[in-house]
Amino acid sequence: xxxxxxxxxxxxxxxxxxxxxxxxxxxxxxxxxxxxxxxxxxxxxxxxxxxxxxxxxxxxxxxxxxxxxxxxxxxxxxxxxxxxxxxxxxxxxxxxxxxxxxxxxxxxxxxxxxxxxxxxxxxxxxxxxxxxxxxxxxxxxxxxxxxxxxxxxxxxxxxxxxxxxxxxxxxxxxxxxxxxxxxxxxxxxxxxxxxxxxxxxxxxxxxxxxxxxxxxxxxxxxxxxxxxxxxxxxxxxxxxxxx
Numbered sequence: 425x426x427x428x429x430x431x432x433x434x435x436x437x438x439x440x441x442x443x444x445x446x447x448x449x450x451x452x453x454x455x456x457x458x459x460x461x462x463x464x465x466x467x468x469x470x471x472x473x474x475x476x477x478x479x480x481x482x483x484x485x486x487x488x489x490x491x492x493x494x495x496x497x498x499x500x501x502x503x504x505x506x507x508x509x510x511x512x513x514x515x516x517x518x519x520x521x522x523x524x525x526x527x528x529x530x531x532x533x534x535x536x537x538x539x540x541x542x543x544x545x546x547x548x549x550x551x552x553x554x555x556x557x558x559x560x561x562x563x564x565x566x567x568x569x570x571x572x573x574x575x576x577x578x579x580x581x582x583x584x585x586x587x588x589x590x591x592x593x594x595x596x597x598x599x600x601x602x603x604x605x606x607x608x609x610x611x612x613x614x615x616x617x618x619x620x621x622x623x624x625x626x627x628x629x630x631x632x633x634x635x636x637x638x639x640x641x642x643x644x645x646x647x648x649x650x651x652x653x654x655x656x657x658x659x660x661x662x663x664x665x666x667x
Contacts, residue, residue: 474540476505478519479548490554490579490659491544493537494521495563495570511648516656520544526562530569537570538577554659558582560643565589568605568621572596580604580658582651584643586614587621594628601629606654608635608647 509519557578559567564585571581572593609618622634
């Protein structure tokens with residue numbers, strides 16, 4: 425299996441100077457065993473803007489963690505991002521949240537994601553085959569577009585909201601067979617479009633999971649639990665295939 429991300433960027437999987445400086449600046453209450461639960465800023469040298477970086481409890485520098493890369497079109501506080509990641513799992517994943525414009529071009533967002541992932545890899549130990557692009561609400565369509573345009577970069581995509589309406593999702597159809605997608609939404613006006621997107625992706629050979637929750641302004645806890653199960657099932661299946 426080949427790496428989807430440049431090997432030369434995997435410089436130091438151990439705890440970085442960035443983490444050390446963040447520890448000094450943060451309230452000790454948000455630390456457990458000397459490991460940050462959520463950092464307030466990205467590595468200064470990266471030039472990559474983020475809204476939050478989450479490290480799992482009991483972070484082990486020698487273990488290659490999956491990374492959930494969240495896109496957001498609205499500001500997300502570090503505490504809010506930490507709550508979201510904890511609702512999925514307190515221990516299974518690293519997470520990073522990237523602010524994006526809802527009018528951004530797919531290529532521009534892809535470059536943002538690339539810069540952030542490479543910056544995070546300089547400081548933390550990531551599994552390059554388990555980088556998942558994710559988004560909810562207004563950013564959901566963008567996450568699906570970016571992931572399907574660059575399927576070799578990601579181990580899957582999570583899109584919790586309305587799907588894209590005007591752009592082609594299958595420009596890279598030849599690389600999409602077996603690619604994993606978790607789609608979700610409420611039983612409102614966007615549900616028929618989500619069902620249609622599910623059918624299109626299945627026809628292209630993707631492994632698609634579609635999840636519905638009741639109307640509401642917040643995504644309920646059972647969706648985050650289901651997402652964790654879906655993510656771990658992919659990891660376990662991957663381990664079986666490559667064992």
